[in-house]
Amino acid sequence: GAVVSQHPSWVICKSGTSVKIECRSLDFQATTMFWYRQFPKQSLMLMATSNEGSKATYEQGVEKDKFLINHASLTLSTLTVTSAHPEDSSFYICSAKSRTDTQYFGPGTRLTVL
């Protein structure tokens, strides 16, 4: 299957700092990427849909000014958690949609805010 990478795989930061997470589709172009958040032993919750060259579409309850998304190219989307706080600690996963409608997921990024 197609490969989606995420970087970094884990990050620890101090409260109040910003963290950027990259999501790349390595062997296909993705006009649409998605960002999810997952708490321990729970399912994935969609945060936003990232469209190349346009503004992201955020799900209800997700603060767009806190979770900045940039989809600069057909293979790269970034999620920046601004002014991170301990409650933002979570597992963040991206996915990229292929031409066959299959969504391929990255390995995830574990964010810990101290």
Next chain:
Amino acid sequence: SQQGEEDPQALSIQEGENATMNCSYKTSINNLQWYRQNSGRGLVHLILIRSNEREKHSGRLRVTLDTSKKSSSLLITASRAADTASYFCATDQGAQKLVFGQGTRLTINP
């Protein structure tokens, strides 16, 4: 919102047995996808079944879809210890995004 419901929430079987997981949803769909997630890892895509399909196979995996009952099942035959993971169904309801079920935690005992 998470509209998919998976049954059972947890399943523990002996190696070599078959494992069946069910998924129900509430609205019409374009397709339904099954994923596997090992603890603390990303999701691995298993199978996509479209709304006009009733059954698909991939190796030891068999997926059925009943759109009249709004349900799907994933069967893993001849289970192995390496199949231990959480399994999620996700429905494509249009608007490009997937809605995930709560998942089934499968444990294969050696």
